[in-house]
Amino acid sequence: MKCNKVRERLLTDYRDGELDRRECEKIDSHLRDCGACKKFQEEILKFAVVSPEGSGELRPGPEVWDRIRSAIFEEEPEAGWLTGVSERLRFLLKPAPLIRMAFAVALILVTVVMARVPGDMPEQRAMSDYLTEQAVFFSALGSGDSEFPDDDGGSGDLGFLDFV
């Protein structure tokens, strides 16, 4: 066996136990007779040795799991039953602008009709005032300028839904 062939085997199959016994014996025989190849084998054993930093298993820092969790779970928010309920309530409590406007127009029409009805009973006047007030309120809602006023004069926006 020629030296270059032996050296190729020394760097690969011979070193890694991938040769059959007969091939190994041929190489062993060559090494006994060839000083240069024997020296090359010693160099391989001396320099081509992998010694990883730390022999045991390493552990990633806790921030690695945090980043994985963010990448995986935050892109898929859990759809709990409460979230579904709040979404439905949101739809009912904040109707589309077109619906709000239609309701306001209907109230105005009712007010006008009531105002034209003969008679001046206090109940009628109270009802008329109430409807006018409601019509103004819903018009404002339809334009998006108003929120639900509460008794304290603050915003009555149902902000708790945002936390669900």
Added chain:
Amino acid sequence: MREIEKDLIEKAARGDGAAFREIYDRTSGYVYTLAYRVTGMKHDAEEVTQDVFVRLYRSLGSFKFEASFKTWLYRVTVNSALNHSKKWKGIRMKERGEIREDIEATDASEVSKSLEKEDAGREAKGFLERLNPDQRACLVLREIEGMNYAGIAETLGINLNTVRSRLKRARESLVRMGRRGGE
């Protein structure tokens, strides 16, 4: 690393976060260590670990159990680490070149000091990371993970002769570096 039970994988695939966390706890050390050995950088190993587990989570549902989970994880980790190394090698060399140009413009003696310091640091870390990523991966799988040529070929998706030639070149380089005393 012990093999992960089929039940646990199926639970995680159904969206059970605790099951996925258990898989992470049991395999992340293995993934991170392997990634570190292939990339040679702790920061890169962390990014590879993150990438592997995000991919794992998204693939769990389609995992067919034809290959062992361990083999699958091995393959994904090594290939992700190799891609990462190749991608960042170019960027780092470019950055290194730019830094070199910047310093050259100001003080030439500082440049040589800086590069000497950098080289000394690299030398201390060993010759392994000086090899190209493909050769390093083969060497890590063979020498540290104890895989035979067929296993390396399967993991990296290459043929046996490519495994052989990469190992040969890697060891030739190590011998050459050793002769020059770390040149």
